[in-house]
Amino acid sequence: MSDQAHELREQVRERYAEAAVRAGTGRDASCCSDGGPAAIKDLTGELYDEAERSSLPTEAVLASLGCGNPLAVAELREGETVLDLGSGGGIDVLLSAKRVGPAGKVYGLDMTEEMLALALANAAKAGADNVDFLKGHIEAIPLPANRVDVVISNCVINLSVDKPAVFAEMFRVLKPGGRLGISDVVAEDHLTAADRAERGNYAACIAGALSFTEYREGLAAAGFTDIDITPTHEAAPDMHAAIVRATKPADAQRPALPLAPKSGCCG
Numbered sequence: 001m002s003d004q005a006h007e008l009r010e011q012v013r014e015r016y017a018e019a020a021v022r023a024g025t026g027r028d029a030s031c032c033s034d035g036g037p038a039a040i041k042d043l044t045g046e047l048y049d050e051a052e053r054s055s056l057p058t059e060a061v062l063a064s065l066g067c068g069n070p071l072a073v074a075e076l077r078e079g080e081t082v083l084d085l086g087s088g089g090g091i092d093v094l095l096s097a098k099r100v101g102p103a104g105k106v107y108g109l110d111m112t113e114e115m116l117a118l119a120l121a122n123a124a125k126a127g128a129d130n131v132d133f134l135k136g137h138i139e140a141i142p143l144p145a146n147r148v149d150v151v152i153s154n155c156v157i158n159l160s161v162d163k164p165a166v167f168a169e170m171f172r173v174l175k176p177g178g179r180l181g182i183s184d185v186v187a188e189d190h191l192t193a194a195d196r197a198e199r200g201n202y203a204a205c206i207a208g209a210l211s212f213t214e215y216r217e218g219l220a221a222a223g224f225t226d227i228d229i230t231p232t233h234e235a236a237p238d239m240h241a242a243i244v245r246a247t248k249p250a251d252a253q254r255p256a257l258p259l260a261p262k263s264g265c266c267g
Helices: 002-024 052-053 058-062 091-100 112-127 163-173 193-199 212-224
Strands: 079-084 106-112 131-135 148-154 172-189 225-235 240-247
Touching: 079 091, 079 163, 079 172, 091 106, 091 112, 091 131, 091 148, 106 112, 112 131, 148 163, 163 172, 172 212, 172 225, 212 225, 212 240
Parallel strands: 079 106, 079 148, 106 131, 148 172
Antiparallel strands: 172 240, 225 240
């Protein structure tokens, strides 16, 4: 990893470590949203379902730092195995756990010790026993190949310093026929990297965003099909919170790949 990439990752880690501490003490930790729990929007511009939010520990809701609600489009089913990349305080993990039920399993992956500690505490408060939180980077997911049915993520992939590696890892851990249900920030194609940097910094989910074309091409290069990227609401001028869907082909080979090397975590 280059010095610049290492510095960006450290900026992200520090920002989210601070956010975890804030949420753990009952304060708003908003990042990609612009307010407290009442301002957290889902992918259609509406709120997380009030009944669902009220069933979770307050700290999990306060630590929601995303730009959407991937569960609104992931269509989770009973008994499925789900992976949440950049799981933060655990809001999407805990909501997913309710949807997949006791026969299902939800993994949350994060690189930040403070967020992992908060997520574990929230899972204990919620009585969720079908969840497991992992420390690692989203560029090197610490799970075997063909392990999960669905990958979700909430405004995290834009924070990665190696997005092709993230796309390849998502493809690797999905079972053939598995799918993505992601919310992320995506830029209009005409914006240069400098244009994106002018609209917001890397750790605030803006400067590192891919363009629509870059996102589609990156997913296709990793092997995904049925790629659909739908903008929902504006995150910055000519930049959008978006729904990202894609599928790992059902006839994809099942290589006997080893466990990915463990690392430090996702942003």
